[in-house]
Amino acid sequence: MEVGCYCKLYKTCVDCCRTLHYRNFKSRGKRKRRSFCKECGLKRKENLNKRVYRPTLKEGSEIKVKAKLSNKRTISYKVSYDKAIHLVAEGMAEIIHDNLIYKLYDRVTFRNMIFERDNYKCVYCAKPGTTIDHVIPYKFGGITSFSNCVCSCRRCNQIKSDIPLEDFLFYYEPFKEKSNITIEQYLSNAMNKLSEKIKEIEEVIKIYTVIIERNELNDLSKQIQNLERSLLNLKLQLIWQKKNRRVIGI
Ligand SMILES: [Zn+2]
Ligand SMILES: [Zn+2]
Structure with a gap:
């Protein structure tokens, strides 16, 4: 011992x-x-x-995130594999082992870093900014990272909310002081933009209807296959019964 x-x-x-x-x-x-x-x-x-x-994350599994809060308490929660990869690629987190990542910045530090990078000015209107805006909204899969977050004033942030960036910039431009297009030009531009959007949406709908139709066809062909299989089984049973009768002599 x-x-x-x-x-x-x-x-x-x-x-x-x-x-x-x-x-x-x-x-x-x-x-x-x-x-x-x-x-x-x-x-x-x-x-x-x-x-x-150099650890790598296990594909397809839920990844645990450990993060330090501003008050130095540690919390942990789970995110999807794709989001974890995104966080690591954007330099927001480090891989510890195959299903754990560690977030490098707490909320306050991150906010201050963004403010300093953008000189405490709103990137949309150049007035003093006090909020952080997600360029790709959180709702649509945008993450809290250096490339997706900008300093923004409260007004711009509220107006932008969940509008995609290009639309926001397009529609928001007339509200800027330096804009010098007439209201007719603005409206015709807006109409053009809208009709393009409608065309896009119509195309997407077409594609989806085709996919749906195909899926229904697939379902039907599966049903037919199943029916054919059960028919074959019935035929086999019949043949066996006939053979048995012959053996028994009925
Ligand atoms: Zn030792
Ligand atoms: Zn602003």
Whole structure:
């Protein structure tokens, strides 16, 4: 039996397998200690810094996110794989292991960084900005990242809300002071834009109806296949019954 097998004063390190006094293991609070000794902890840290270990996320699974709040409390929640990949690609989070990412910025730090980048000015009207606007709205899959967030004044943010950026810029332009198009020009532009949108929507509807029709056809062909199969089974049963009758001699 090794020293310390049943003794709480000694512990075996999972990395170097040495049995050492418990003081050689870093505390995790509440009478718990790390499973590796302090020396091995340093080695692990070095390896992490060298980025020898580059984890990737497990595809298709739900990914846990750990984040620090502004008051330094840690919270965790789950997001989809696609969103996690997006967050990592945008430099908002780091992969810890195959189903855990760590968010690098808390809300307040992130907001301040955006404000500083945009000089505390609304990107839409250049007045002092106090809010953060998602360029692609959160509703439509836009994430809170440096490329999707801009400094915006309250008014612009409220008017933009869930309108796509191009539409917002187009319709919003006349409200700017520097705009010098007449109301007729503005209306005809708006009409053109709307008719283009309607055409787009009509095309999408066409595509969808075709898909729906095909799906119904698929369902029908499946039903026909099923019917054919059950017919075949019935025929086989009939043949077997006839054979049996012949054997028995009825
Ligand atoms: Zn060790
Ligand atoms: Zn503004």
